[in-house]
Amino acid sequence: MSDKLKIISLGGLNEVGKNITVLEYKDDIIVIDCGIGFPDGDMYGIDVVIPNVGYLVKNRSRIRGIILTHGHEDHIGSVPYVLKDINAPIYATDLTAGLVKLKLEEHKLLDIADINIIEAGKSFRVGCFTVEPIHVNHSIAGAVALAINTPAGMVIHTGDFKIDPTPIGCQMTDLARLGELGKKGVLCLLSDSTNAERRGYSPSEMTVGYTLDSLFENCKSRIIVTTFASNIYRIQQIINVAARYKRRVAITGRSMENMINVSSELGYLDIPKNTLIDLNQVKNYPPEQLTIITTGSQGESMSALYRMAFSGHKQLDIIPGDRVIISASAVPGNEKTVSRIVDELFRRGAEVLYRGSMDDLHVSGHACQEELKIMLALVKPKYFVPIHGEQRHLVFHSNLAKAVGINHKNIVISDIGKVIEVNKKGICINGSVPSGKVLVDGTGMGDVGNVVMRDRKHLAQDGMLVVVLSLSSEDGSLISGPDIITRGFVYVKEATDLIEEMRTLVSDTLVACDANGITDWATLKASIKTALSSYLFKTTRRSPMILPIIMEA
Numbered sequence: 001m002s003d004k005l006k007i008i009s010l011g012g013l014n015e016v017g018k019n020i021t022v023l024e025y026k027d028d029i030i031v032i033d034c035g036i037g038f039p040d041g042d043m044y045g046i047d048v049v050i051p052n053v054g055y056l057v058k059n060r061s062r063i064r065g066i067i068l069t070h071g072h073e074d075h076i077g078s079v080p081y082v083l084k085d086i087n088a089p090i091y092a093t094d095l096t097a098g099l100v101k102l103k104l105e106e107h108k109l110l111d112i113a114d115i116n117i118i119e120a121g122k123s124f125r126v127g128c129f130t131v132e133p134i135h136v137n138h139s140i141a142g143a144v145a146l147a148i149n150t151p152a153g154m155v156i157h158t159g160d161f162k163i164d165p166t167p168i169g170c171q172m173t174d175l176a177r178l179g180e181l182g183k184k185g186v187l188c189l190l191s192d193s194t195n196a197e198r199r200g201y202s203p204s205e206m207t208v209g210y211t212l213d214s215l216f217e218n219c220k221s222r223i224i225v226t227t228f229a230s231n232i233y234r235i236q237q238i239i240n241v242a243a244r245y246k247r248r249v250a251i252t253g254r255s256m257e258n259m260i261n262v263s264s265e266l267g268y269l270d271i272p273k274n275t276l277i278d279l280n281q282v283k284n285y286p287p288e289q290l291t292i293i294t295t296g297s298q299g300e301s302m303s304a305l306y307r308m309a310f311s312g313h314k315q316l317d318i319i320p321g322d323r324v325i326i327s328a329s330a331v332p333g334n335e336k337t338v339s340r341i342v343d344e345l346f347r348r349g350a351e352v353l354y355r356g357s358m359d360d361l362h363v364s365g366h367a368c369q370e371e372l373k374i375m376l377a378l379v380k381p382k383y384f385v386p387i388h389g390e391q392r393h394l395v396f397h398s399n400l401a402k403a404v405g406i407n408h409k410n411i412v413i414s415d416i417g418k419v420i421e422v423n424k425k426g427i428c429i430n431g432s433v434p435s436g437k438v439l440v441d442g443t444g445m446g447d448v449g450n451v452v453m454r455d456r457k458h459l460a461q462d463g464m465l466v467v468v469l470s471l472s473s474e475d476g477s478l479i480s481g482p483d484i485i486t487r488g489f490v491y492v493k494e495a496t497d498l499i500e501e502m503r504t505l506v507s508d509t510l511v512a513c514d515a516n517g518i519t520d521w522a523t524l525k526a527s528i529k530t531a532l533s534s535y536l537f538k539t540t541r542r543s544p545m546i547l548p549i550i551m552e553a
């Protein structure tokens with residue numbers, strides 16, 4: 001057996017989301033993070049995308065643990081799906097564990113899960129690996145980097161991080177510890193590439209606090225603020241500023257309520273007494289004494305802000321004069337849904353402050369170029385593997401590594417499924433394992449394969465056409481039909497000629513089949529399909545899905 005450490009990303013490279021990295025040494029495997037991705041626009045009806053973990057299922061007896069760096073969906077979202085096949089112990093900090101438990105409860109898996117709470121600075125053993133979590137700043141509390149002592153050498157996985165000298169409610173990223181490990185010698189660094197294109201430093205969370213303060217000061221209207229539910233630091237700042245201006249705070253939206261419950265139970269949120277009120281009490285206070293914190297920063301159509309804007313919220317409506325603050329950026333792909341909600345809020349007479357109309361309403365939770373260089377300089381790894389990013393992010397990040405003096409031969413840009421082998425003598429890509437996407441539709445899982453997806457695409461683009469006819473059971477002659485029913489293809493009332501042509505064509509096809517002695521239904525159906533689809537493509541340039549239905553009479 002080789003004495004090399006294998007590093008395999010099953011997601012998170014050349015894509016945004018579904019982060020999952022496998023570390024393997026001889027008989028032991030650990031998995032770092034287990035996230036979901038989000039569907040592309042052409043994945044009709046797909047709710048989430050999870051990584052293909054066939055490789056892990058095959059090797060399940062060798063998996064010693066799943067270690068989670070923080071509680072964002074792109075790092076923990078797949079845990080319930082993966083746990084059904086691989087019941088390995090989970091290691092996470094308390095807040096991350098709390099969020100995972102909520103998910104497992106929903107999937108009725110909490111009983112079978114073995115969840116272990118970890119803490120920054122306290123090492124634990126998993127198989128042949130010793131893992132030390134290291135505190136980092138990010139847009140969620142309880143985020144850690146992992147220093148993993150392997151028999152081949154020390155590996156540091158940053159998780160998602162930034163370096164915030166003035167964070168809210170926590171310490172700065174533990175640069176001192178990273179530097180100590182760097183001095184002892186680090187074999188390989190795997191580091192977050194999300195903002196590798198951006199120059200300078202990511203602004204401190206504190207800058208958003210100043211902006212919020214200026215928007216609350218002297219404001220006489222109701223203030224409605226939306227942000228990512230998981231950004232507890234931001235929620236803390238909103239609560240602080242509301243309390244400072246003697247406003248009560250009501251919370252709406254299930255994920256926001258869940259997050260606030262879990263994090264205040266664990267002591268991550270400090271809510272001043274008599275600040276929170278129930279949604280039902282909102283009507284008892286004048287506008288200048290109210291703040292509402294809501295979900296919907298991405299314009300999600302089920303979110304509380306969306307329902308308020310489109311009059312679908314049971315207790316709250318947008319009223320003219322409301323000040324709505326969107327303290328978030330649109331995740332790539334969500335720009336349209338966000339602008340839709342902003343437009344509707346304006347239409348309702350609200351004053352809307354969003355990124356684009358105003359600066360410093362949001363800061364990123366990911367390190368920019370100068371911070372990435374500091375990480376590289378402190379850790380001083382022999383080998384470097386950029387992770388968590390599209391190709392351009394990975395390339396930018398490897399250029400930064402070269403700039404701080406890492407030999408270009410020691411930098412590897414990998415791809416999902418590729419196997420990196422590394423030890424003190426060298427690093428290389430050697431082969432690959434199965435990887436890719438599994439599409440999840442509603443509560444089902446992985447039951448939507450390529451064929452189903454192709455059909456949905458087909459239906460969405462060209463619609464469908466059903467041909468119904470009945471044939472005599474005695475001599476196979478046409479008794480009724482052919483009737484043609486279409487959906488999403490042509491507007492029937494304006495296409496009577498076309499429909500008539502199709503009916504004639506089907507009758508002619510049946511006559512021709514009969515003349516050739518063809519009587520089996522499968523061949524009849526295939527002939528009808530071929531005749532119709534080539535005719536329709538010629539006349540309309542469209543290819544609707546065609547379903548012939550033959551009945552016996």
Ligand SMILES: [Zn+2]
Nearest residue numbers: 070072138160
């Ligand atoms: Zn994150």
Ligand SMILES: [Zn+2]
Nearest residue numbers: 072074075160
């Ligand atoms: Zn992430």
